[in-house]
Each structure stands twice: as C-alpha cells, then as structure tokens.
Amino acid sequence: MERALSVFHGALVYGSLGDSSLPLPLQSLSAFDAHVGDCACQTRAQMFWELVVLYRTEENKAILKSAIARVKKIRVNAALLLEEIELHHGKSRNPNLSALVSHMAIWERIGFHSFLNLAAKTTQETIPVSNDSTESPVSKIAQKRSAHAHRDLAVDVTWNPNDLVSVARFLTICNxxxxxxxxxxxxxxPTRVKVRVDLKLLYERNARELEGLQLTAKRPINYxxxxxxxxxxxxxxxxIYVSRVTTNWMKQTAIQERDLWSRFPEELIATSHRRITCVALYVSLLLVRNAWMKLDIPIFAVIQHFCSHGGYRNIYCRIVKNPMAEISGDQHSVIGEDHWFKVEIVSLDQVDSSPWGRIPHIIMICMSCQGTIEDFKRRLLEDQQGLLPLQHRCSQADDCAIAITRTNIARLLAHFFAQHEQFPFLLPGHEDRFSRVADALHSCLGREASATFAEARSGAEEFGTGRSTRLATIEHIFTEYPSILARDVKEYGERPRVWGCKLE
Structure with missing residues (x-):
C-alpha cells in the first residue's frame, strides 16, 4: 500500500510541476495498469484519469502525503511485531501476543487504525450508487455448481473515489x-499472446527492499x-475485485447519464465461472467515449507499424476533441462523426518539448501491418523483425501515418469495440454474446442503437481494424503522461513489443 500510494502521489506531483527540466519519476500512472482479464482496460484508463483529476488538488495531495507517512509507520510496527513473534518462536504464551486473536487486534497493535481514522476524517460525501448486484441472474444460476466458490469476495466493490480506504485498496491491488x-x-x-502476473517476482523484490530497510534490531526477519x-x-x-469495481463504475456512470440511459440491463453484464465480472465491450466504449468528449480528455496513440519488407516504425498521434464537437442525446450510440476528433502526427521530441506532454492522456497502443492481428503477432516471433526501425524510411509507414490523420477516429473505435468478443468468456448455455448485447441495447437505447452496433461490427474489416490491421487495431489502453511514455520508448528503443510486459 505504501508503494502504491507513493507512486500515485509522485505522479500527481510530477503533473503539477511546471519545470520541464526536472527529472521524470521512475514510476507513474502506468504502474496501475492492472492485468485483470476482463477486457476493460479502456474503462480503468478513464477511472484513473478521474482519480488524477480528483486528487491532484493541493488539499488532496496533502491527504495522500499524510496517509503515506502513517502507512510507513505501520510498516515498521508490523516488522517489529514479526520480530517479537520470531523471538518467542510463535508461541502465544507471551502476554503481548496472546491477545492477538483477530485481525482487529493485530490492526490495533500495528497502528493500522491511525490510517483508518485519517480516512474517516477526510472522506467526503459518497457518490450515490445502485445497490443492484453486479452479477446477472443467469450468471448466479451457473455459479451454484462452480468449483470456485472460494473466490467470493467479502469486501465492498463500490467505486467511491472520495473514500481514501477504497482508493488505497484499489491502487494497491492494481499496482x-x-x-x-x-x-x-x-x-x-493461431498465434496468441498470453499475459500472466508473477507475484513471486514481486514478493522477492519487496523482501529485498524490506531487508534493506533494516526495520528490526534484535533479529533479522525473513520476508x-x-x-x-x-x-x-x-x-x-x-x-475479481478489480473487475467488480470496474463494473460498478460503469453502472454508476450509466445511472448518472439518465438522459442517455433509460436503464442499464443486467444482460449487459456477465460473470465468468472464475467470478470475473465485466460489461459488454461495445457498451463500455459508449460510456467512456461520452466521458472523453464531455471532459475534453486527450488521447495519445502509439501505432506499432510493420512494413511488408520487414521494417518497423512507431507512429505517434495526439488525438483531441474538436472544440466545436458535441454529442447530443440522439448521437450517443451512433458510430461516430468525422468532426468529433482532431488527429496530429507528432514526434517524441515534440512530446518532450510540449506542455501537453505533462498532462495525463488516455494512451492507446495500436498494431498495424498488411494483414491480420495474427500476422502482426507472428512478426513478433521473427528473428529478423524490425531490423531497420529508424534508419530505413519506409513509404508504407508514411502512408499509414497520413491515413491515420484522415481517419474518422470515432468510427475506428466503434468498429473495433463492436467486432471484439463482447465478453472474454463463454456465456451459460453457449448463449450468443453478440445477440445478447444487441437485444439489450434495443431494450435500453432503442432499435437504432442495436442496428448501429450490428453495422459497426460488420464494417470493421473493411475499415481496416478489428481482426484486420490494415489501418490499425487496438492492443491496449491505459492512462499515462506522454512525456513518461516517451522516456520509456527512448530507453527501450523503438522496437515492437507487448506493451507493459516482459517477454518470456
């Protein structure tokens, strides 16, 4: 928790500094780009953007700083308690240990209540939220026979950015x-990319750091x-926890947009046998796209482009809302208009020198090549791929950049999210996922919204997105400062990669 709060606080401080000559933080907002398996990275990117806006005020940064100080003291107290347990060989006959029979008693001993008390003092009025379950009735029926009942959660999964305890938990787990x-x-x-989280490596890193702090004097602790x-x-x-908090954000957002959503059908939500909960992908786009437009949220796209002869280049685009563009109620579910977004091709040097480089952006990582997603991923395995990333000036990459500037970005997003599997797992009874979403859209947004969803899905390949990478297809979305991303690209080199992951 101390690490997560410190990284988040450092990212906020960096964004508030006007001096571009100051060093960049080693970790920033992308340190919370959690691998969850719910195909909702675009939603969490928006959630973190909102967290940044809320907590970057001087008052809230001071609250975070105070919370970090208290958590550091708790860490020392916890180490001293472990030392005492080891000195007494874990025997509870010691009067100081015999009373530690519950989590509450342990929290009291290590001073964790000081953090909870701070959170209680600083919590503002909570956001109204529906008490409806985030699981659909169909999912509940299927789960009664599940072998994964141990995955049920006992913690609150309400998205409440004003509650410091909830925010600290969410930041910590995402980190x-x-x-x-x-x-x-x-x-x-087919060629596939599989991503996993290795907690063993993380725990080993944390153990080394804790040992280096030498928090105990009488006996070294094995962490x-x-x-x-x-x-x-x-x-x-x-x-499971992150997926349910993410789903709750989407339900809250739809409820707050009652002029657009008459209701939010349970059929738009599904839960896997592993208890991962998610909202239909296309619906999540409608929710976050509306936020991007309403809040003027900038997007920074990195298009990883393979040329047909083996060359490779990154294409960098800054995408901002057209000041004259607005989404009216009847346009909420349309595929997208040309004038909604403006696209500008930029260089890494421009990112470094521009003031907007220190403003949080929605980062969109894309793939592009003459072929399909499988072709792109297959190129990642080739020994000779990308040998000429910078020295070779390829007309194909230039043509791709020009095509991107002329592209209806709103339509590209709609096509991609509509053709993608709406839930990343099979539904009970092998229910058709696209039909389920189309019917639910019809019931809450009308026949035209359902027809638009079908049109967006069927037109993806011709547009050059989705399974096709002829123009660009989306690989991943998260929140970060473009200047931090530019630094990371320069350190890693302009080479193709699975963003945010170490290749095994």
Whole structure:
C-alpha cells in the first residue's frame, strides 16, 4: 500500500510541476495498469484519469502525503511485531501476543487504525450508487455448481473515489497486478499472446527492499513468501475485485447519464465461472467515449507499424476533441462523426518539448501491418523483425501515418469495440454474446442503437481494424503522461513489443 500510494502521489506531483527540466519519476500512472482479464482496460484508463483529476488538488495531495507517512509507520510496527513473534518462536504464551486473536487486534497493535481514522476524517460525501448486484441472474444460476466458490469476495466493490480506504485498496491491488506482467507468444496457429502476473517476482523484490530497510534490531526477519498455490489464489481474488469495481463504475456512470440511459440491463453484464465480472465491450466504449468528449480528455496513440519488407516504425498521434464537437442525446450510440476528433502526427521530441506532454492522456497502443492481428503477432516471433526501425524510411509507414490523420477516429473505435468478443468468456448455455448485447441495447437505447452496433461490427474489416490491421487495431489502453511514455520508448528503443510486459 505504501508503494502504491507513493507512486500515485509522485505522479500527481510530477503533473503539477511546471519545470520541464526536472527529472521524470521512475514510476507513474502506468504502474496501475492492472492485468485483470476482463477486457476493460479502456474503462480503468478513464477511472484513473478521474482519480488524477480528483486528487491532484493541493488539499488532496496533502491527504495522500499524510496517509503515506502513517502507512510507513505501520510498516515498521508490523516488522517489529514479526520480530517479537520470531523471538518467542510463535508461541502465544507471551502476554503481548496472546491477545492477538483477530485481525482487529493485530490492526490495533500495528497502528493500522491511525490510517483508518485519517480516512474517516477526510472522506467526503459518497457518490450515490445502485445497490443492484453486479452479477446477472443467469450468471448466479451457473455459479451454484462452480468449483470456485472460494473466490467470493467479502469486501465492498463500490467505486467511491472520495473514500481514501477504497482508493488505497484499489491502487494497491492494481499496482500488484501491473508490476510483473509476463507475456508469452504462442506460435499457434493461431498465434496468441498470453499475459500472466508473477507475484513471486514481486514478493522477492519487496523482501529485498524490506531487508534493506533494516526495520528490526534484535533479529533479522525473513520476508520471503513461499506459497505458490496461495499466490495463484491471491491473483485470482485481486482480479475479481478489480473487475467488480470496474463494473460498478460503469453502472454508476450509466445511472448518472439518465438522459442517455433509460436503464442499464443486467444482460449487459456477465460473470465468468472464475467470478470475473465485466460489461459488454461495445457498451463500455459508449460510456467512456461520452466521458472523453464531455471532459475534453486527450488521447495519445502509439501505432506499432510493420512494413511488408520487414521494417518497423512507431507512429505517434495526439488525438483531441474538436472544440466545436458535441454529442447530443440522439448521437450517443451512433458510430461516430468525422468532426468529433482532431488527429496530429507528432514526434517524441515534440512530446518532450510540449506542455501537453505533462498532462495525463488516455494512451492507446495500436498494431498495424498488411494483414491480420495474427500476422502482426507472428512478426513478433521473427528473428529478423524490425531490423531497420529508424534508419530505413519506409513509404508504407508514411502512408499509414497520413491515413491515420484522415481517419474518422470515432468510427475506428466503434468498429473495433463492436467486432471484439463482447465478453472474454463463454456465456451459460453457449448463449450468443453478440445477440445478447444487441437485444439489450434495443431494450435500453432503442432499435437504432442495436442496428448501429450490428453495422459497426460488420464494417470493421473493411475499415481496416478489428481482426484486420490494415489501418490499425487496438492492443491496449491505459492512462499515462506522454512525456513518461516517451522516456520509456527512448530507453527501450523503438522496437515492437507487448506493451507493459516482459517477454518470456
């Protein structure tokens, strides 16, 4: 928790500094780009953008700083308690240990209540939220026979950015699911990229850091965690938690937009046998796209482009809302208009020198090549791929950049999210996922919205997105400062990669 709060606070401080000559933080907002498996990265990008806006005020940064100080004291107290337990060989006959029979007693001993008390003092009025379950009735029926009942959660999954305890928990878990992501490319067919979180590496790193702090004087503490089966369960439980908080954000957002959503049908929500909960992908786009337009949220796109002869280049685009563009109620579910967004091709040097480089953006990582997603991923396995990333000036990459500037970005987004599997798992009874979403859209937004969804889905390949990478298709979305991203690209080199992951 101390690490997560410190990274988030440091990211906020960086964004508030006007001096571009100051060093960049080692970690920033992308440290919370959690691997969850719910295909909702675009939603969490928006959630973190809203967190940044809320907590970047001087008052809220001071609250975070105070919380970090208290958590550091709690860490010392916890280490001293572990030392005392080891000195007494874990025997509870010691009067100081015999009273520690509950979590509450342990929290009292290490001073965790000081953090809870701070949160209670600083929590503002909570956001109104529906008490409806985030699981659909169909999912509940299927789960009664599930072998994964141990994955049920006992914590609140309400999205309340004003509650410091909820925010600290969300930041901590997202950070844990982000830092050690390992990607494996399987040749197939079809060629696939599998991503997993390695908690063992994270715990080993944390243990080394804790040992280096020398928090105890009488006895060195072994902070190593040796329980791989428990780590698997921890990852699953954390992913379930993040997926449900993300779903709750979407339900709240739809409820607050009552002029657009007459209701939010349960059929738009599904829960897997692993308890991962998600909202239909196309519906999540409608929600976040409306926020991007309403709040003038800038987008920074990195298009990883393979040329047909083996060359590789990154194309960088800044996408901003046209000041004259607005989405009226009857346009909420349309595919997208040409004039909604403006696109500008930029260089990494422009990112470094421009004031907007220090403003949080929605980062959109895209793939582009003459072929399909499988062709692009197959190129990642080739020994000779990308040998001429900068020295070779390719007309194909230039043509791609020009095409992007002329593209209706709103339409590209709609096509991509409509053709994608709406839920990343099979539904009970093998219910058709696209039909389910189309029917639910019809019931809450009308026949035209359902027809638009079908049109967007069918037109993706011709447009050059979705399974096709002829123009560009979306790989991943998160929130970060473009200047931080530019620094990372320069350190890594302009080479193709699975963004945010270490290749295995």
């Amino acid at each position: 844990l699911l982000s830092e050690f992501r390992i990607a494996t490319i399987e040749a197939g067919p 190593r965690v040796k329980a791989p089966e428990r780590m698997t369960r921890q990852i699953e439980t954390m992913q």
